[in-house]
Amino acid sequence: MQRIGVFICWCGSNIAATVDVKRVAETIKSEPGVVFAENYQYMCSENGQQLIKQAIREHNLTGIVVGACSPRMHEVTFRKAAEEAGLNPYMVEIANIREHCSWIHKDMEEATEKAVILVRTAIAKVKLNAPLTAGESPVTKRALVIGGGIAGIQAALDIAEAGFKVDIVEKNATIGGRMAQLDKTFPTLDCSACILTPKMVDCAQHENIDILSYSEVEDVKGFVGNFHVKIRRKARYVDETKCTGCKLCMEKCPSKKGLNEFNMNLNTRTAIHIPFAQAIPNVAVIDSTQCLKFKTGKCGICQKFCEVGAIDFTQQDTFVERQYGAIVVATGFKPIALDNFNEFGYADNKDVITSLELERLMNAAGPTNGVLLRPSDGQHPHVVTFIQCVGSRDTSGCGKPYCSKICCMYTAKHAMMIREKYPDTEVHVFYIDVRTPGKNYDEFHRRAVEQYGVDYIKGMVGKVYNENGKLMVQGANLIDNEQVTIESDLVVLATAIEPEPSVRKVATLLTASIDTNNFLTESHAKLRPVESPTAGVYLAGVCQGPKDIPETVSQASACAAKVIGLLVKDKLKTNPCVAMPDEMMCNGCSQCANVCAYGAITYLDKEFRIGGGKTEIRRVASVNPAVCQGCGACTVTCPSGAMDLKGFSSKQIMSEVDAICKK
Amino acid sequence: MKISYYPGCTLRTKAKELDTSARLCAAALGVEMEEIENWQCCGAVYPMGTDEIATKLSAVRALDYAKHHGGKLLTLCSACHNVIKRTNEDMKANGDIRFRANNYLKLDEPYEGETEVLHYLEMLKNVVGFDNIKKAVVKPLGRKIGAYYGCLLLRPSGVMAFDNPENPTIIEDFIKAIGGTPVVYPFRNECCGAYVALKNSELPKQKSQKVLASAKEKGAEEVITACPLCLYNLQVNGGDILPVKYFTELLAEALGVQA
Numbered sequence: 001m002q003r004i005g006v007f008i009c010w011c012g013s014n015i016a017a018t019v020d021v022k023r024v025a026e027t028i029k030s031e032p033g034v035v036f037a038e039n040y041q042y043m044c045s046e047n048g049q050q051l052i053k054q055a056i057r058e059h060n061l062t063g064i065v066v067g068a069c070s071p072r073m074h075e076v077t078f079r080k081a082a083e084e085a086g087l088n089p090y091m092v093e094i095a096n097i098r099e100h101c102s103w104i105h106k107d108m109e110e111a112t113e114k115a116v117i118l119v120r121t122a123i124a125k126v127k128l129n130a131p132l133t134a135g136e137s138p139v140t141k142r143a144l145v146i147g148g149g150i151a152g153i154q155a156a157l158d159i160a161e162a163g164f165k166v167d168i169v170e171k172n173a174t175i176g177g178r179m180a181q182l183d184k185t186f187p188t189l190d191c192s193a194c195i196l197t198p199k200m201v202d203c204a205q206h207e208n209i210d211i212l213s214y215s216e217v218e219d220v221k222g223f224v225g226n227f228h229v230k231i232r233r234k235a236r237y238v239d240e241t242k243c244t245g246c247k248l249c250m251e252k253c254p255s256k257k258g259l260n261e262f263n264m265n266l267n268t269r270t271a272i273h274i275p276f277a278q279a280i281p282n283v284a285v286i287d288s289t290q291c292l293k294f295k296t297g298k299c300g301i302c303q304k305f306c307e308v309g310a311i312d313f314t315q316q317d318t319f320v321e322r323q324y325g326a327i328v329v330a331t332g333f334k335p336i337a338l339d340n341f342n343e344f345g346y347a348d349n350k351d352v353i354t355s356l357e358l359e360r361l362m363n364a365a366g367p368t369n370g371v372l373l374r375p376s377d378g379q380h381p382h383v384v385t386f387i388q389c390v391g392s393r394d395t396s397g398c399g400k401p402y403c404s405k406i407c408c409m410y411t412a413k414h415a416m417m418i419r420e421k422y423p424d425t426e427v428h429v430f431y432i433d434v435r436t437p438g439k440n441y442d443e444f445h446r447r448a449v450e451q452y453g454v455d456y457i458k459g460m461v462g463k464v465y466n467e468n469g470k471l472m473v474q475g476a477n478l479i480d481n482e483q484v485t486i487e488s489d490l491v492v493l494a495t496a497i498e499p500e501p502s503v504r505k506v507a508t509l510l511t512a513s514i515d516t517n518n519f520l521t522e523s524h525a526k527l528r529p530v531e532s533p534t535a536g537v538y539l540a541g542v543c544q545g546p547k548d549i550p551e552t553v554s555q556a557s558a559c560a561a562k563v564i565g566l567l568v569k570d571k572l573k574t575n576p577c578v579a580m581p582d583e584m585m586c587n588g589c590s591q592c593a594n595v596c597a598y599g600a601i602t603y604l605d606k607e608f609r610i611g612g613g614k615t616e617i618r619r620v621a622s623v624n625p626a627v628c629q630g631c632g633a634c635t636v637t638c639p640s641g642a643m644d645l646k647g648f649s650s651k652q653i654m655s656e657v658d659a660i661c662k663k
Numbered sequence: 664m665k666i667s668y669y670p671g672c673t674l675r676t677k678a679k680e681l682d683t684s685a686r687l688c689a690a691a692l693g694v695e696m697e698e699i700e701n702w703q704c705c706g707a708v709y710p711m712g713t714d715e716i717a718t719k720l721s722a723v724r725a726l727d728y729a730k731h732h733g734g735k736l737l738t739l740c741s742a743c744h745n746v747i748k749r750t751n752e753d754m755k756a757n758g759d760i761r762f763r764a765n766n767y768l769k770l771d772e773p774y775e776g777e778t779e780v781l782h783y784l785e786m787l788k789n790v791v792g793f794d795n796i797k798k799a800v801v802k803p804l805g806r807k808i809g810a811y812y813g814c815l816l817l818r819p820s821g822v823m824a825f826d827n828p829e830n831p832t833i834i835e836d837f838i839k840a841i842g843g844t845p846v847v848y849p850f851r852n853e854c855c856g857a858y859v860a861l862k863n864s865e866l867p868k869q870k871s872q873k874v875l876a877s878a879k880e881k882g883a884e885e886v887i888t889a890c891p892l893c894l895y896n897l898q899v900n901g902g903d904i905l906p907v908k909y910f911t912e913l914l915a916e917a918l919g920v921q922a
Contacts, residue, residue, distance in 0.1 A: 465849030
């Protein structure tokens with residue numbers, strides 16, 4: 001006979017204000033099998049847990065039900081308490097009477113009645129629970145970082161410094177990411193390349209870091225501690241081990257008209273190229289869509305001139321497969337496309353540019369060698385107008401609903417830098433709000449206004465048009481309540497940022513969840529901000545939400561701390577709630593193996609006694625408990641009902657349904 | 664083919680030539696515009712008050728008539744089109760307005776936004792086809808023409824679903840079909856200022872002149888519109904910078920059906 005204890009939590013007023021917790025406990029006392037029922041203000045507190053432990057010991061409880069918040073919050077807490085009192089932790093069930101009841105109801109009578117039903121349901125389940133013991137799985141002491149921008153670089157360096165091996169997989173030909181394209185960084189205005197490239201070099205030289213550039217994650221199998229990852233190494237047509245980065249090939253390449261992605265397509269590059277001077281690895285890559293050898297079969301000049309024989313036009317994509325204990329996603333961002341914003345005339349006017357394009361125009365290594373010149377005619381602009389929130393905070397559906405967070409600061413930076421370098425230039429900034437929280441951030445913006453005389457205009461722009469060779473920016477000045485038109489030479493759009501589109505594929509491979517804006521979802525918005533809900537997957541940088549460099553670096557280091565915490569363990573406890581087939585009922589049809597997303601099910605030929613001293617050999621399913629994640633897909637697929645999930649058996653679920661339906 | 668047609672008051676008074684030329688052209692292109700019975704003023708301005716029902720009823724009556732006569736309602740005046748299309752959307756999507764309007768009208772069966780509201784330009788593009796118009800043109804215009812959209816055809820863009828509100832192309836395509844050269848100028852989708860004319864007579868002058876000057880600067884020889892209100896404003900307040908005509912007048916000229 002089971003001896004069940006029931007513990008009803010008030011959660012302060014979170015539950016008690018809507019659910020009559022005393023009445024729930026009283027009503028439940030008369031349930032068959034219940035020998036103890038109590039309510040308490042905070043069951044998760046030290047005293048609350050003490051109450052549970054004492055009741056288990058004094059009443060010889062064989063199972064307990066805690067009516068409280070979501071099991072995602074405190075299931076672990078209560079399981080631990082039960083274990084300390086000598087009860088198997090899997091004999092604990094949670095009835096979620098907060099999220100599923102008190103928070104969503106207003107009427108106390110109804111909510112109380114529902115709480116009683118939810119607790120009864122949990123009692124029905126716990127009566128059929130069996131003690132379970134967690135197994136163990138080994139941890140592969142190597143981490144994978146997807147994305148080689150500043151987020152990935154920082155995470156990799158921190159993990160490597162702790163003594164673990166790290167691989168950085170970067171889809172471009174070099175690491176560095178967006179930060180490598182920036183000119184100066186706020187709020188201190190130090191040169192982006194000067195602070196980034198030493199870290200890139202550190203990555204290249206670190207004995208624990210392996211950079212797989214021009215590569216993409218192709219497939220991911222396994223689970224926390226034991227990921228098995230297949231990586232595509234795209235053919236760069238240059239032997240990475242031979243190329244010395246001498247750039248002779250770039251001098252000789254006759255195909256010079258490819259758009260230079262690194263310079264935001266503001267100038268051109270050769271078909272064989274190294275993306276930028278400080279690229280890591282400092283190895284050339286051939287753009288096969290542009291290369292004459294690939295297009296016409298003729299040329300091959302680079303091959304003739306290459307002194308080390310690194311050019312290999314026959315190179316094919318190759319694959320490497322590696323084991324990892326943890327994965328950091330740091331896939332970064334891109335500025336949104338401006339197709340929905342015709343009013344700003346970006347497509348029609350060369351001198352309407354994005355902020356990232358301005359970064360390149362201001363950069364000493366950029367297309368104009370750092371001299372600010374208009375793309376249309378190469379003249380100095382004398383009036384520059386910035387438009388903030390282009391596609392950010394947009395409720396019309398044309399852009400993004402969120403604030404891109406970095407634009408107020410970088411626009412202030414751009415405005416100040418232009419005023420600093422070219423004091424004869426007038427600078428205007430249209431803004432909705434200026435949002436500059438952060439250490440030394442608001443001071444930075446004020447400096448732009450007060451010290452550098454940047455003209456900030458509160459209001460949005462309705463139209464940018466070309467009139468007699470001038471860009472007319474027509475907008476609202478909400479402070480003066482009037483329409484203004486500013487005759488400008490250069491217009492800069494502070495374009496919203498969005499997650500790099502390839503993140504969708506990565507998220508799918510990792511079964512990591514993603515929100516409506518394609519940002520990866522963290523496990524808990526406040527308390528687990530760098531962990532994905534998928535165990536062993538961590539998030540760094542803009543792939544998780546808009547953020548600037550300091551925040552990205554902090555998050556990357558936090559990720560590294562989490563990864564290190566995981567990799568120092570030799571073994572991980574596995575979830576014992578795994579699938580298990582009833583071999584007598586299994587007919588070996590393979591349907592469960594087909595739906596298993598984790599590859600946990602295989603088949604065995606097993607000998608069975610069939611009576612009369614005879615045996616027969618049958619093919620039956622077999623689950624690898626270390627790989628099974630307990631998702632239950634196989635249990636609902638099995639046509640003969642042979643597959644069941646420990647802790648969530650069909651019998652238990654049916655008894656829960658019965659308890660809900662019983663009046 | 665026959666299409667139910669809603670002319671509207673202005674087309675009976677100040678904008679007769681818009682109505683006449685449109686009917687002639689449609690006939691020449693094989694479309695019979697069947698004027699709906701007992702139509703009333705659309706209200707001229709879409710009522711923004713969400714509790715305002717009476718001013719929407721006239722539009723609903725016209726829509727319900729068209730529902731039983733072919734299912735499409737053709738409009739020509741931009742203002743009428745704006746009011747009728749937006750009211751239709753209310754009847755489709757706003758349960759409260761639908762309920763109260765139907766309660767008031769007591770139709771045989773409730774009207775729930777079933778009618779498709781079609782502007783004459785949309786009819787030319789989607790029913791006749793610009794390619795067919797091109798074939799029917801007897802006198803290609805060969806002039807540089809600026810399209811003036813104004814605001815009523817384009818906005819609110821979600822409901823009107825007429826064209827890209829910031830970069831529309833339908834009138835430019837129309838101009839190409841009648842053998843003209845479209846001139847794209849930045850102020851073609853700006854307001855002419857007509858709605859504030861009574862409150863502030865200076866502003867419409869500024870706005871209208873800005874529109875015409877912008878068209879002229881980009882090389883237009885004339886400007887066409889679908890809106891009687893815009894036409895009036897551009898002609899009276901536009902400072903005679905460029906001639907302004909209804910788009911149907913040019914269509915009639917190109918098709919050789921001038922009355």
